[in-house]
Amino acid sequence: MKSMKATAVIALAALSIAACGSGEGTAPAASSSTATASTTTAVPTTDDGAETRAAASFIARHRGEIDETVAGLKECPSIDDIRMLTCSIRIQTATLRGKILARDMRNFEHPPIGETASLWSDTIKDADALGDVDISKCEADAKKSDWSAGNCATDMYATSSAAEDLAATLDGWSAYAG
Numbered sequence: 001m002k003s004m005k006a007t008a009v010i011a012l013a014a015l016s017i018a019a020c021g022s023g024e025g026t027a028p029a030a031s032s033s034t035a036t037a038s039t040t041t042a043v044p045t046t047d048d049g050a051e052t053r054a055a056a057s058f059i060a061r062h063r064g065e066i067d068e069t070v071a072g073l074k075e076c077p078s079i080d081d082i083r084m085l086t087c088s089i090r091i092q093t094a095t096l097r098g099k100i101l102a103r104d105m106r107n108f109e110h111p112p113i114g115e116t117a118s119l120w121s122d123t124i125k126d127a128d129a130l131g132d133v134d135i136s137k138c139e140a141d142a143k144k145s146d147w148s149a150g151n152c153a154t155d156m157y158a159t160s161s162a163a164e165d166l167a168a169t170l171d172g173w174s175a176y177a178g
Contacts, residue, residue, distance in 0.1 A: 051112040055120060056176035058108060062101050063170050069094045070167050073160040088138045088152055091159045098130025098166065119172050126169045130162040 073094060076087035105111070105124050112120050138152040 051110050052114070052116045052176050054110055055108070055112040055116060056173050058104075059123065059170060059173040060177055062097075062104070063173075065097050066101070066163065066167050066170060069097055070160070070163045073156065073163055076156050076160070084152055087156060091133075091135050091138050091152070091156055094159050094163050095131050095133050095135055098127045098132075098162065100131075101166075102127035102131055116176060119169070123166070123169050123173075126162070126166040130159070130166050133159045133162050135159060 069090070072090045073087070076084070076090065102124050105120070105127065111117070133155070135155040135158075138155040
């Protein structure tokens with residue numbers, strides 16, 4: 001029994017050596033399967049569409065909140081002090097939505113690769129910009145009893161501008177929505 005196994009191993013080794021030298025036999029098939037194995041384990045460099053569709057779907061879920069934010073901020077200019085307090089809350093909400101979107105995008109399991117990778121990065125950049133707007137004047141003034149809408153106008157303008165930039169970037173995802 002042992003001699004049969006030894007003979008089979010020797011025969012297989014001889015066949016492999018012969019095939020390697022001649023370019024025929026089983027060696028090319030093994031080499032081909034090795035190439036296939038390495039290709040399937042390699043990190044993909046192009047998007048087969050699945051990542052883009054998943055990303056576009058993810059963006060679509062957040063898009064409504066950003067559109068609502070932009071619309072709410074457009075109602076804020078040139079209003080009285082009482083309604084400006086509501087706008088101060090909208091400004092705070094807008095920056096939070098930017099922070100949440102950027103965080104969720106960074107935690108997204110399969111960000112897109114290929115042609116939409118730069119759009120993904122631009123969206124994160126614009127969400128960060130919205131989240132990073134300095135709204136300290138508006139927040140501080142909202143806590144005062146003699147609050148004045150004029151002090152919040154600069155923060156409102158910066159927030160509105162950043163929200164509109166993000167909305168414009170999100171428009172780029174509409175071509176990929178399913």
